[in-house]
Amino acid sequence: MREILNIQKQLLPDLLDIMKKRYSILRHIQVTGVVGRRTLASSLNMTERILRAEVEYLKEQGLLEIETSGMKISESGRKLLEDMEPLVKEAFGLTDLEEQIRSFFGVSQVVIVPGDSDTSAFTRKELGRAGAAVLRKYAANEDVIAVTGGSTMAEVANHLTTSASMKKNLFLPARGGLGESVELQANTIASTMAKKTGGKYRLLHVPDHMGEEAYQSLIQDPQIKEIVDTVRKSRIVVHGIGDAMVMARRRKASAEATQNLQEVGALAEAFGYYFDRQGNVVHRMPTVGLRLEDLQQAEVVIGVGGGKSKGEAIASVLLYGQEDVLVTDEAAAHEIIKRSHHDVSIRPS
Structure with missing residues (x-):
């Protein structure tokens, strides 16, 4: 070809x-x-x-x-x-980009769509379409699928359709999400995915983040504990990737908390965990739901995120080493490649 x-x-x-x-x-x-x-x-x-x-x-x-x-x-x-x-x-040169990222970070598959999600509404929709296609590819009947919130994940949900391989799937929010805009909450996205595919869903009615005392109290509630235990056994995890400072502002973090994140070099956020440039976890928000250690048990972890502004953040999460599939856009991919060229010393083992 x-x-x-x-x-x-x-x-x-x-x-x-x-x-x-x-x-x-x-x-x-x-x-x-x-x-x-x-x-x-x-x-x-x-x-x-x-x-x-x-x-x-x-x-x-x-x-x-x-x-x-x-x-x-x-x-x-x-x-x-x-x-x-x-x-x-x-023809667009995306195949080479996909292979460079796949080989450098050791992921199974990389899917890149043309454009920049930061500046193009169409590219954001295309990113959602590609994310939905990847999820359909890996999903099988009676899967448990955990999903996070956010605008990118909302686009993925919007592009799902009824599928024979997904009709008996159970969609669950990967974490609590009360406090965010309703349409961007993991609960809403899990229910949308279930309705679009003919699957089932359950909701997790807890705040996105909370104090340690409240966290310990909630996790003991039998109903919440039962849902969280199911979430943590998900075969497939689909999640967005955010810029650390943007996510801190969106979650209304205090000035002190935001400053602490800056001081420890937080660059990316996923699941309420914050990662630095080398892919190390530098902060964790107390939240009910999926933990990073649960990703090791999941068979397929799909990260979806794009936009030039998120390129470095996406690279940081890839360096943590739990992603199986990355769905991103051309602008973010070029930034990810720049990171891999500049930071050869941090190549994953």
Whole structure:
């Protein structure tokens, strides 16, 4: 495949540009669902005149359907996108990025989508779509799946659909989440995933973080203890990755706590644990739910996170060494690669 692409680049460079453009149009429509031409042109930074010509061509090929409410992708279009994905990744240079990150950090699989989640709403949706696809790939009937909260995980939930392999799965919040925006809480995301796939869910009605005394009291409650014990035996864990300072502010950490995190070099956050540049745990929030040591028992740990601003944070969590799969975007991937080149001394063993 790579040899063919290299030949095309030399003899027919315009062909690759056209392919990328038409692929981007189809992918935007697939992820958006139904979209008008003007909205799509704005999202793609393309004039309506150029887009109109491309849409007409794609419609003639049976890849798009035009309705009064807007354009949507046809079943043939979906199949074509699926078949094209390896080729497009090679053309965009994402295959090399995936392999560099996979080999450096020793993870089983890396999936990279084009773009930057920090600046593109479409890339954020695409990240969610890719995360949902990875979860479907690894899920089997009667799995217990623990999920965290956050905007990226909400996108993953939104892109799940009914699946024969997921109908009997149990979705659980990986940790307490009361105190965050309702739509971003792990409870909400677990229930959304269950409803989208036809699975089941249970909720964990406890605060996201609390004092040690309250934590010890809650963990003794029989109902909470039973759910937490089930969470800690999850076969699959799907989680987001956050920037330490951003997450501290979102969780309304005190000025003193935020300063302490800065002093210990906290760079990333996952599950209420904070990691420094070398992937060491430097702080833990008292929270009911999944612990880092439970990840060692899980068969598949899937980290989902993107955006240039999160690249270093994602690298820090990968260095901790419990991820099996990483789903990220192009901008974050380039930052992760920079870390791996600059910090050769911290290469995982």
